[in-house]
Structure formats: C-alpha cells, structure tokens
Amino acid sequence: MYKIKLKLVVGLFSLTASLVKSKIVNKKGEFIMRNYLMALGFTAISIFIPTAIAEQHPVVAGPQATEELEKEITVVDSQLFDAVFNSCDIKKLGQLVTDDFEMYHDKWGKTASSAQEFLNGISSMCERQKSGSDIKARRELINDSVRVFPMNNYGAIQSGTHKFYGINADNSEVLRESGQFTHLWKKEDGQWKLARVLSFDHQPASNGH
Secondary structure, three states, rough: OOHHHHHHHHHHHHHHHHHHHHHOOOOOEOOOHHHHHHHHHHHHHHHHHHHHHHHOOOOOOOOOHHHHHHHHHHHHHHHHHOOOOOOOOOOHHEEEEEEEEEEEEEEOOOOOOOOOHHHHHHHHHHHHHHOOOOEEEEEEHHHHHHHHEOOOOEEEEEEEEEEEEEOOOEEEEEEEEEEEEEEEEEEOOOOEEEEEEEEEEEEHHOOOO
C-alpha cells in the first residue's frame, strides 16, 4: 500500500513538471501553477499522514478464550447457581461475588448494588421457599449458547441462555421461563468472582421458549 501511494505522488509531481514546461496559463494570462502546487501538496499530505498514523497505531485483535478459561468459567457458573437454587449456601455464594457486585434484571431493574444486598435477597428467597410461600426452582444452562470472552487485566465476560424450572411438592418439575444473561467475572487473587449481572429477555414457557 505504501509503494502504491508513493507511485501516485511521483506521478503527480511528474505531471507538475510537464505543466511547468508547457507553461499552461489561465484566461487572464496568469500562471495557475501556484494553485496547482498547493493542491498537490495537500494531496501528498492527505495520502501519507493517515498511513503514518495507522502504522504507529495498528489495529490488533482482542484476546481469545482458551479451553482452560471456558472450563474455569463453567465451573464457577455451576457453583454460583447451585448455591442460589439448590443448596441455598449463602456462605459459599458470598465467596463467589465481588464486594461491589451489581445485578440488573429486565423485570425489576437494578436488584442489587452490593454483595451484601444480593446475599440478603437470596437469603430471603430461601426462607420463603422453606416456608412454602415461594416456589423452589432449578436453573438449566443451555450449554451450546454460552460464549466466553477474556477481559485483559480483569477477568472474562460470559453470555448465554438459560431455562428455569419450578419444582413441585412431589419434586416434579415444570418449565416456567427462559432468559438470557451477560456476566462479568473478575479474577481476584486467583479466585473467580461475579462482579456484574445483566439478566434479560425473560420469556414465559407458554410462549414456546
């Protein structure tokens, strides 16, 4: 590309030399070479400066997920939802979220502004389930929907689709809804912790999801 642009400028200067030699003039008898040379100069600048800047700041691809990273995120994802829905293990859950944890839900908006607020909410849900005033549930991750993207100097982004089943008193299950999620995971001292949650596009099972 650089060689092509160089040939273009050389061609323009050759054309200038031929114009000078032929002494082309306008109708008023004045040489038009000054204006032409100015235009030529601006053309040369417009050709070479963007190229020089681009060469100093090349576009590079972002980091790509490794098999190891995908496995690590899959493990902590499973641990997180097991603590929330299956075991109601608040202590374990507290080890899997950052102190400044935030969660956003399409139905209810911002549902947590800190780890403690999130843990309090899950703890209350577990108490309601024990008393029978809230339905127990199970989350199922759609494995082939999951995508993981590394975030340099921070952690990783995980996105995908999951389904939620209601668990009846006889332990039978019924599909209630599906939804999409985007999770921002942070790696602190070798430990993965969930920092941000976007939970959205929830659709009742009756809609065919």
